[in-house]
Every structure is written in structure tokens, then in C-alpha cells.
Amino acid sequence: MGNFIRKSRKAPLKLEGLYAAIRRLPQGHGTLPILETAYASRKAGFGGEQQLDKVFENYSFPMKYRVLHDVSLTSSTPFQIDTLFVTPAYAVIFEVKNISGELKIVSNPPQLIRVLDNGEVKGFNSPITQVENIRTLLQDWFHTRNISLPVYTAIVLAYSKQRVELFDTKTPFLFPNAVPNFIRNLPIAPPLLNDEAFSMLINDLVKSHREYIPSPICLTYPEIKSKILTGVACPSCNFFGMQKYMKGWRCTACGRTSPDAHKQAIRDWFLLYGGKMRNKDCRAFLHIERQSATRVLQGMNLRLEGANRNRTYSMFIE
Numbered sequence: 430m431g432n433f434i435r436k437s438r439k440a441p442l443k444l445e446g447l448y449a450a451i452r453r454l455p456q457g458h459g460t461l462p463i464l465e466t467a468y469a470s471r472k473a474g475f476g477g478e479q480q481l482d483k484v485f486e487n488y489s490f491p492m493k494y495r496v497l498h499d500v501s502l503t504s505s506t507p508f509q510i511d512t513l514f515v516t517p518a519y520a521v522i523f524e525v526k527n528i529s530g531e532l533k534i535v536s537n538p539p540q541l542i543r544v545l546d547n548g549e550v551k552g553f554n555s556p557i558t559q560v561e562n563i564r565t566l567l568q569d570w571f572h573t574r575n576i577s578l579p580v581y582t583a584i585v586l587a588y589s590k591q592r593v594e595l596f597d598t599k600t601p602f603l604f605p606n607a608v609p610n611f612i613r614n615l616p617i618a619p620p621l622l623n624d625e626a627f628s629m630l631i632n633d634l635v636k637s638h639r640e641y642i643p644s645p646i647c648l649t650y651p652e653i654k655s656k657i658l659t660g661v662a663c664p665s666c667n668f669f670g671m672q673k674y675m676k677g678w679r680c681t682a683c684g685r686t687s688p689d690a691h692k693q694a695i696r697d698w699f700l701l702y703g704g705k706m707r708n709k710d711c712r713a714f715l716h717i718e719r720q721s722a723t724r725v726l727q728g729m730n731l732r733l734e735g736a737n738r739n740r741t742y743s744m745f746i747e
């Protein structure tokens with residue numbers, strides 16, 4: 430099917446960063462349970478988005494359309510869309526929520542209140558406000574390109590066992606299997622974009638997408654900064670402290686080798702600490718010498734700034 434721009438959704442960097450922190454903290458560290466909870470909730474959210482992806486994989490619609498997963502754009506400020514359904518006549522923003530427990534959406538002030546089975550109550554930002562903000566930002570993004578497409582919004586509750594109590598809102602709350610009917614029941618409108626303008630819009634959306642780089646984990650949890658275990662992890666046995674040799678890395682625990690185990694370690698560094706990496710940061714984190722650090726850093730797709738000893742590298746993901 431040619432209707433998918435990006436068929437598979439990549440695990441978000443936030444999830445990868447939390448995983449790096451969990452793996453690199455000594456056992457029994459007080460922040461581990463908090464990180465594990467955050468990781469589980471992110472992972473559930475990602476699972477929810479994949480549920481919706483499956484619906485779009487299994488249905489096709491009679492009109493011309495494209496489905497874009499996980500789009501990060503910038504208008505006055507960066508914004509992220511879980512799933513964007515675009516046709517020449519309108520666009521639909523799907524915001525996926527996967528929050529366990531009984532949910533209550535209230536309007537004044539706008540909030541989502543979650544009650545767990547054990548009675549624990551927690552408030553979250555209202556998904557309605559969130560999706561309305563995204564709609565405004567997407568409309569602004571369209572306007573700067575002289576496009577005025579109506580933009581619909583819907584909130585998808587990833588798992589159909591979820592119980593929700595809603596106030597009278599115009600924003601639809603849907604379970605994934607209701608999404609195809611929701612789309613089919615949208616008002617049929619004449620196309621506002623001709624074929625050429627529509628493909629230009631799709632290309633522009635794809636080209637403008639920038640992977641969202643989340644705030645570094647150690648900024649959110651500063652207490653873990655000095656406790657992070659350094660070294661390159663063995664992809665076979667997870668031992669930290671692979672040793673560099675000419676062609677790659679050798680594990681001192683299981684003896685296996687890897688040509689590129691450093692790549693994950695460097696990603697971990699950026700996701701944990703953020704900012705710019707200098708040669709000496711790389712040496713300290715990977716336990717290697719200056720020349721190896723230079724080779725390793727130059728072999729990755731990083732953004733370079735400065736020269737010689739002032740050179741820095743930052744995360745740049747296409």
C-alpha cells in the first residue's frame with residue numbers, strides 16, 4: 430500500500446534514554462523505581478501508538494490519502510503529532526493516550542484525572558487542550574505555506590478496556606477499531622488541493638520532520654548524574670566495559686566481539702547528559718584514547734562544530 434509515508438514507528442528517544450539510565454545505574458539506586466515507572470508508562474504509550482498503526486495497516490479508504498506516523502514539526506514552537514491523516518480536502522490529528530485506570534476528563538480547569546484500582550488519584554494535562562494546541566500549530570504551519578485545510582482532531586484511547594467519563598466535549602474519544610468509521614463519517618468535501626499541491630504538501634511534511642530530541646535524563650533526575658556507570662556495553666551479555674581493539678570491541682566477560690558497540694554508548698551519553706560532546710567526554714565515557722575517540726566520533730552521524738581541541742559533536746538524527 431502506498432499510503433504510508435513511514436510504515437514503522439521508531440521507539441522514541443525518551444524511551445531509549447530512560448532505558449540507558451536504568452541500565453547504567455548501580456543496583457539499588459533510589460531513583461531506579463521512578464525511572465522504571467517512567468519507562469513503563471512511555472513504553473505503554475508507544476504500544477498504544479502501534480495499536481493505531483495496525484488499524485491503518487488493515488484498512489484502506491476510498492479517497493486519496495496519506496498516513497504519517499510520529500511527525501515533529503515547528504511553527505511558532507515545535508510540536509509533535511502521533512498520527513496525521515491527510516487528504517486533499519482535510520487533515521485529521523490523532524492523539525493517542527494510553528493511561529491505565531479509570532479516566533475522567535473535566536473541563537474547568539481542563540484536566541484528565543486518573544483513578545487507579547488502589548484508589549490513587551493523579552491529574553494530567555487535558556488531552557483536549559493538548560490536541561487543540563496541536564491543531565492551532567498545524568494550522569499555522571499550513572498557513573505559512575498558503576494552505577488552508579480544515580483540521581479535525583480525535584483522541585484515541587489505545588486499549589478498549591479503558592473506562593472513561595467525559596464531560597460534554599466536541600472532541601471525539603475513540604477506541605482504535607472505531608477510527609475507520611470516524612474517518613468515513615467525516616463530511617465529504619471537495620478537494621482543496623490538486624494532485625500536484627497534495628504531493629507537494631506531503632513532501633513538505635516529510636522533509637520538515639525533525640526527530641524530537643527530548644531533554645536529557647540527567648536534567649530531569651540530577652541526582653543520578655554522578656552515579657552513571659561509564660563504559661561500552663556488550664551487546665551479547667550486557668556487561669559494561671568492553672575493550673577497544675583494532676577492529677572493534679571485545680567483551681572481557683563473555684569474550685564476544687562487536688564492530689560497533691560504541692554507537693549505543695555514544696547515543697546513551699547524548700540522551701543522558703545532552704549538549705555537546707568533546708573528545709575528552711568521549712574518552713572518559715568509552716574508556717579509550719584520544720585517537721580512537723576521534724575516529725569513533727567521526728564515524729558517526731553527528732553535527733561537528735569548531736576545530737582541533739575546541740571541536741564538539743552534537744546529536745543529529747536525520
Ligand SMILES: [Zn+2]
Pocket residue numbers: 663664665666667668680681682683684685
Ligand atoms: Zn559480553
